[in-house]
Amino acid sequence: MFGIAGFVFACGGGKGGGEVSAEALADGKDTFGKFCVACHGSTGNMALNGAKKFGESTLNLDERVAVITNGRNMMTPYKGILTEDQIKNVAAYTIELTKSAK
Numbered sequence: 088m089f090g091i092a093g094f095v096f097a098c099g100g101g102k103g104g105g106e107v108s109a110e111a112l113a114d115g116k117d118t119f120g121k122f123c124v125a126c127h128g129s130t131g132n133m134a135l136n137g138a139k140k141f142g143e144s145t146l147n148l149d150e151r152v153a154v155i156t157n158g159r160n161m162m163t164p165y166k167g168i169l170t171e172d173q174i175k176n177v178a179a180y181t182i183e184l185t186k187s188a189k
């Protein structure tokens with residue numbers, strides 16, 4: 088499948104955090120659009136209800152997965168709502184939002 092050209096993700100680069108495929112990011116974007124935009128906004132910088140702007144986030148992938156899974160303050164826990172894969176993919180997508188906000 089060559090359908091997804093929107094995301095250029097450096098395969099094999101980075102700090103050993105594992106690779107994320109274009110398919111995974113597309114899935115994460117889909118999940119984000121359904122579950123996260125209400126508070127975080129489509130670019131991740133809306134910051135409603137005290138939501139953290141992803142452009143200012145310093146959390147790594149594992150830490151984001153933990154926040155999304157278990158929630159934090161006003162942030163809903165998504166354990167049981169999203170699968171582990173969906174959480175991982177949407178966390179990876181928020182990393183893209185952090186990068187693109189810079």
Ligand code: HEC
Nearest residue numbers: 122123126136137138139144146151154159160161162177
């Ligand atoms: C009900 C509103 C709401 C929804 C819906 C929501 N969030 Fe959040 N999110 C927040 C708030 C508020 C915070 C800040 C939590 C705190 O005070 O520590 C946050 C924090 C985060 C953080 C941590 C950022 C950082 O650097 O500390 C991540 C990652 C995150 N959200 C991802 C998501 C994802 C992915 C979704 C969709 C699956 C989502 N959120 C849906 C409100 C929301």
